[in-house]
Amino acid sequence: MAGLTQQLWGVEFQSPVLLASGTCGYGQEYAGLIPLDELGGIVTKAVSVEPRPGNPPHRVAETPGGMINAIGLQNVGLERFREEKLPWLAENLDRSHVLVNVVGHTADDFATVVADLDDAEGFLGYEINVSCPNVKGGTLFGTDPEALGELVRRVRGSTDRPVIVKLTPNVPDIAVYARVCEDAGADGLSTINTFPGMLIDVDARRPVIGNLSGGVSGPAILPMGVYLTWQAARAVEIPIIGIGGIRTARDALQYVLAGASLVQVGTALFVDPDVAINVHREISTYLDQQGVARLADLVGALETSGHV
Amino acid sequence: MAGLTQQLWGVEFQSPVLLASGTCGYGQEYAGLIPLDELGGIVTKAVSVEPRPGNPPHRVAETPGGMINAIGLQNVGLERFREEKLPWLAENLDRSHVLVNVVGHTADDFATVVADLDDAEGFLGYEINVSCPNVKGGTLFGTDPEALGELVRRVRGSTDRPVIVKLTPNVPDIAVYARVCEDAGADGLSTINTFPGMLIDVDARRPVIGNLSGGVSGPAILPMGVYLTWQAARAVEIPIIGIGGIRTARDALQYVLAGASLVQVGTALFVDPDVAINVHREISTYLDQQGVARLADLVGALETSGHV
Amino acid sequence: MSAPCRLPARVLSNERAASDTYWLELDAPPIAETAVPGQFVMIGFGLQDLDAPFLPRPFSIGWRGEDGRIGLLVRRFGPGTHRLAALRAGEEVLLLGPLGRGFEWETGRALVCVAGGVGLAPFLFLAPEAIRNGASVSILYGERTGDRVFDPRLVEQLTGVRPDLYTEDGSIGRAGRVIDGIERGTESCLFGCGPTPMLKALERLAREAELSLQVSVEEHMGCGIGTCQGCVVRSSTGDWIKSCTEGPVFRREELAWPD
Amino acid sequence: MSAPCRLPARVLSNERAASDTYWLELDAPPIAETAVPGQFVMIGFGLQDLDAPFLPRPFSIGWRGEDGRIGLLVRRFGPGTHRLAALRAGEEVLLLGPLGRGFEWETGRALVCVAGGVGLAPFLFLAPEAIRNGASVSILYGERTGDRVFDPRLVEQLTGVRPDLYTEDGSIGRAGRVIDGIERGTESCLFGCGPTPMLKALERLAREAELSLQVSVEEHMGCGIGTCQGCVVRSSTGDWIKSCTEGPVFRREELAWPD
Numbered sequence A, B: 001m002a003g004l005t006q007q008l009w010g011v012e013f014q015s016p017v018l019l020a021s022g023t024c025g026y027g028q029e030y031a032g033l034i035p036l037d038e039l040g041g042i043v044t045k046a047v048s049v050e051p052r053p054g055n056p057p058h059r060v061a062e063t064p065g066g067m068i069n070a071i072g073l074q075n076v077g078l079e080r081f082r083e084e085k086l087p088w089l090a091e092n093l094d095r096s097h098v099l100v101n102v103v104g105h106t107a108d109d110f111a112t113v114v115a116d117l118d119d120a121e122g123f124l125g126y127e128i129n130v131s132c133p134n135v136k137g138g139t140l141f142g143t144d145p146e147a148l149g150e151l152v153r154r155v156r157g158s159t160d161r162p163v164i165v166k167l168t169p170n171v172p173d174i175a176v177y178a179r180v181c182e183d184a185g186a187d188g189l190s191t192i193n194t195f196p197g198m199l200i201d202v203d204a205r206r207p208v209i210g211n212l213s214g215g216v217s218g219p220a221i222l223p224m225g226v227y228l229t230w231q232a233a234r235a236v237e238i239p240i241i242g243i244g245g246i247r248t249a250r251d252a253l254q255y256v257l258a259g260a261s262l263v264q265v266g267t268a269l270f271v272d273p274d275v276a277i278n279v280h281r282e283i284s285t286y287l288d289q290q291g292v293a294r295l296a297d298l299v300g301a302l303e304t305s306g307h308v
Numbered sequence C, D: 001m002s003a004p005c006r007l008p009a010r011v012l013s014n015e016r017a018a019s020d021t022y023w024l025e026l027d028a029p030p031i032a033e034t035a036v037p038g039q040f041v042m043i044g045f046g047l048q049d050l051d052a053p054f055l056p057r058p059f060s061i062g063w064r065g066e067d068g069r070i071g072l073l074v075r076r077f078g079p080g081t082h083r084l085a086a087l088r089a090g091e092e093v094l095l096l097g098p099l100g101r102g103f104e105w106e107t108g109r110a111l112v113c114v115a116g117g118v119g120l121a122p123f124l125f126l127a128p129e130a131i132r133n134g135a136s137v138s139i140l141y142g143e144r145t146g147d148r149v150f151d152p153r154l155v156e157q158l159t160g161v162r163p164d165l166y167t168e169d170g171s172i173g174r175a176g177r178v179i180d181g182i183e184r185g186t187e188s189c190l191f192g193c194g195p196t197p198m199l200k201a202l203e204r205l206a207r208e209a210e211l212s213l214q215v216s217v218e219e220h221m222g223c224g225i226g227t228c229q230g231c232v233v234r235s236s237t238g239d240w241i242k243s244c245t246e247g248p249v250f251r252r253e254e255l256a257w258p259d
């Protein structure tokens, strides 16, 4: 059987498949349904210093080949996350890893969350969400190289745990942002977050989404995600987590060939909670069929010679 | 019957529906299939100073809810366009309008095309393609506000015909680019061009597309297109042409409510050449049902009060 | 309340029950065995095809059989429900359920179920269960037009209760709105399921008459199990609360009722 | 060559003809009346549902009936062909056609049709037409495995020609590649349709033996009618030329044949 394990950030990931932030809550909700401890890991819903009330409904709606969401980063806040959510993760996840998705309005906010959680148990590191388009100013860090570098340095200085920066897709050249993060000390990148989008109820002449606009996810964004992952991977040495529209092993392997060491599945979970474990199994079967010994051999193995 | 005509740039558009650049050639190819002269108009394949050979195959492939293309702006070049293509358009299109999509490597290139065509017959104005992601450097004008302003001023100075700038979607804030174009004298904006994307043949471990990456179009990008049209429309006074993923009247009306005076259908033509005329008819039926007298009354009529 | 399960379920039958209205029976033993009235399922179409619709769709459990069948009352609306209406016996869908919090009642109470349109569904399930528990059940069932009425004899067959029928066009049953049929000043428990305007009117009535009321609400959903926070409604304390796990059934005091 | 038309076409029948291989008959009079052998149709699924596949798919016209029917030989490959294989009589697809440039021949010539797999399709249409024109036609038909072979008796019935059959696994017909069956040094016209490696081998053989050869090529297509420039192949002069309008049938001299 092919080896699907990946050695990253000083630990072993038993599977390359993680659950994406915002689509698996704090893990607990999916506990009976998904064998969480057999996965690579989960990324929590964004955690901010204060609890966030979030946006008015509708918060989700279907779009062609995907969905749009504007949750508004509703979350329980740092304190309840630490007291109520982390202990469950510490207790129940043994072999899979937890990344805490962190969000804030200022670099201080981010640093506060990181500093406060850092000595707690139950997680491996942080995924810094600089790219959520749903909260006012939320794109700021993710689309401003200077602010981004500053933020990553701040967070880097507040922890020795792995710091993974989750990039926003709506930039002209993601390589620039990838390098900024690497230079500022990031240990990895997650590519990509959702695309800003809007859906209009033509009869009501109103936006379907309470927040007017939201983030588009799902299969519709797969080719964009693969492209941006490839662009980022060519720009930096740090490992990359590929995200966007994954629903099959072949989708995941596109990200891997483009340069991702791990992948996350998000929206597809809503359609089928088994998707994560199925993707894992199908990757394994595929590697065996192809005679590939280790998944690691495929990371960034895209062949482009003979192409333009 | 509701009025679907729009008065723009000193002329009347009998229909708000146009065919998008690159999806209807130079019109002639669809002549027997689509009642071109009943539409709002067509936008030609990009015209550059010299003929362009274009990219190697595969040039097109299917993606979830859409397609990816990397034609590489293959076109007959300015001279043959003027000699062979424009005369056909001048002769055969009476009531619908032609926009010539212009592309180049330098501001000079653009100005040369415009200056050379300007006294020819058979078209209304120009759609300046600053956003094609397929040719190296092709995103330059579209993602660099300064270069964009410069380019638009150059083109503006070379013609009295309407100059419409077609914006690229992969920018953090399209309003900035919209305003730059307006300030530089553009008469209108087209939103949006395709999203950079990549598709990988997992078995071959190669990009499916000969050019490695290409532009994603089709229903998958509809919510992004509506959002970006809304953002652009709020930033400027000049009219906007909404583009991206349109296949039904309701799709088109989303763009109209978001602020577009006209729309273009592209990829959907490949699925059904009747799409353009069907969208026109269904808009008409819809307006009648809703008791809306003129389509113009819906332009930008999105109601957002009571939302966040 | 037992843990939900994921279950590819075979369509046993799918019959047109009225205009745009279908009675869909699925083979889903684990759900049939544990569900309580007011709970729902998410129906998805899987990831193999990229067919629309993409997101799963929520439906009240409208009935359960001893043999593991569940019945859903589906009204055609958009692409998801059109797809469901077109299902044929033998096809498969992906179920997640049972989900959410159902209706609650004390034995011996008189339950008045107020159903607007396919809001009838949960009460088809509730009525026989409640009657078995010793409650007395009446059903007020309203539709806009007569052609959309789910046959009252079928309702009686499934529940043992003959519904009081109202149509706005007056073509069958009494002319008027279902809400008109509620006797104020009763000691009964009101249960409501239907369009928001109906629920609002019901709430006003219950508030004024100081009646106990539980309603089943409908909001767009992503996951159905509490992870995505997509399905919130405003609580009486001003918070956004998840209708998929804290609801879909709420006591009227739990919710904010803006005009 | 007449102008293509857009046509919602009803499926008349769809029968499994071999492993993964289907014979699909559509009601398409305007196409049946004007098509010439080697031309193709684009089959799309319309814009109403957002079902995959999105882009239309190209298929050689494999036969035409007097009564307006056309027949297609479809091999299951990816989502588009899976969908086609599952079509049932009465369903509709969206056709665009007839498209492209077909095979050309002079009356009285001996035509040798070399078919790899479903590359057989255009020759089922060509053979009877050419014979009616006074040409003599032979068909060399190869498949990788016997289970994929379209019944030679059916070929004979449709075309009047009994094909020389080759399978690589040797299970039916002669063991080996179809290309082995070509007699060098004949005065015949070679026509080829099949996988690219086969076409390349055929081209080398024709070049060396100085035989006339026309091949039908396959490239990904967007529009099928020459507007999108999606379907290019390399010409012998180094240009990218559109296979949908300048082809899909090319004389060997028109194309570049890189190794």
Ligand SMILES: Cc1cc2nc3c(=O)[nH]c(=O)nc-3n(C[C@H](O)[C@H](O)[C@H](O)COP(=O)(O)OP(=O)(O)OC[C@H]3O[C@@H](n4cnc5c(N)ncnc54)[C@H](O)[C@@H]3O)c2cc1C
Residues within 6 Å of the ligand: A060, A061, A062, C040, C053, C055, C056, C057, C058, C059, C060, C061, C062, C072, C073, C074, C075, C076, C077, C078, C079, C080, C081, C082, C118, C119, C121, C122, C217, C218, C219, C220, C221, C248
């Ligand atoms: C708990 C619950 C129980 C329900 N029970 C039933 C039932 O028994 N019978 C029945 O016919 N319908 C029921 N509905 C409504 C049903 O879910 C919607 O009619 C259906 O989702 C519409 O999908 P569509 O694709 O046909 O329409 P669209 O309007 O095209 O759907 C687009 C999006 O909006 C969502 N949406 C649209 N309308 C509703 C709605 N009323 N509630 C929730 N989401 C909606 C869809 O899920 C989808 O994500 C219930 C809804 C909820 C929340």
Ligand SMILES: Cc1cc2nc3c(=O)[nH]c(=O)nc-3n(C[C@H](O)[C@H](O)[C@H](O)COP(=O)(O)OP(=O)(O)OC[C@H]3O[C@@H](n4cnc5c(N)ncnc54)[C@H](O)[C@@H]3O)c2cc1C
Residues within 6 Å of the ligand: B060, B061, B062, D040, D053, D055, D056, D057, D058, D059, D060, D061, D062, D072, D073, D074, D075, D076, D077, D078, D079, D080, D081, D082, D118, D119, D121, D122, D217, D218, D219, D220, D221, D248
């Ligand atoms: C002129 C022409 C005639 C053809 N005639 C026949 C025929 O008679 N019988 C038959 O079985 N097949 C024929 N093909 C091939 C057929 O079009 C493909 O098998 C089909 O498009 C594959 O679609 P898919 O969704 O099943 O596979 P996928 O590989 O998933 O398709 C993905 C994309 O690639 C394109 N694609 C994949 N393979 C091919 C291919 N070989 N040629 C062109 N595009 C491809 C598809 O159109 C689609 O856009 C012909 C192709 C061409 C160009």
Ligand SMILES: Cc1cc2nc3c(=O)[nH]c(=O)nc-3n(C[C@H](O)[C@H](O)[C@H](O)COP(=O)(O)O)c2cc1C
Residues within 6 Å of the ligand: A020, A021, A022, A023, A045, A046, A069, A071, A073, A101, A129, A132, A166, A192, A193, A194, A216, A217, A218, A219, A221, A243, A244, A245, A246, A264, A265, A266, A267, A268, C222, C228, C230
């Ligand atoms: C309902 C929902 C909530 C999300 N919340 C967050 C979040 O809190 N933080 C974050 O970084 N990304 C969030 N995302 C983005 C996802 O983690 C992921 O990047 C995106 O959905 C693309 O992946 P997918 O197509 O597999 O869903 C959310 C996505 C969805 C659908």
Ligand SMILES: Cc1cc2nc3c(=O)[nH]c(=O)nc-3n(C[C@H](O)[C@H](O)[C@H](O)COP(=O)(O)O)c2cc1C
Residues within 6 Å of the ligand: B020, B021, B022, B023, B045, B046, B069, B071, B073, B101, B129, B132, B166, B192, B193, B194, B216, B217, B218, B219, B221, B243, B244, B245, B246, B264, B265, B266, B267, B268, D222, D228, D230
């Ligand atoms: C095959 C193809 C070729 C295209 N060529 C051009 C082009 O030459 N110039 C241009 O401005 N846009 C070009 N586009 C972009 C379209 O005009 C349009 O902006 C985009 O496809 C989004 O619209 P759609 O989703 O309706 O296709 C092309 C698109 C496709 C699919």
Ligand code: FES
Residues within 6 Å of the ligand: C220, C221, C222, C223, C224, C225, C226, C227, C228, C229, C230, C231, C232, C242, C243, C244, C245
């Ligand atoms: S639907 Fe996801 S939390 Fe309720």
Ligand code: FES
Residues within 6 Å of the ligand: D220, D221, D222, D223, D224, D225, D226, D227, D228, D229, D230, D231, D232, D242, D243, D244, D245
């Ligand atoms: S397929 Fe569009 S030009 Fe050939």
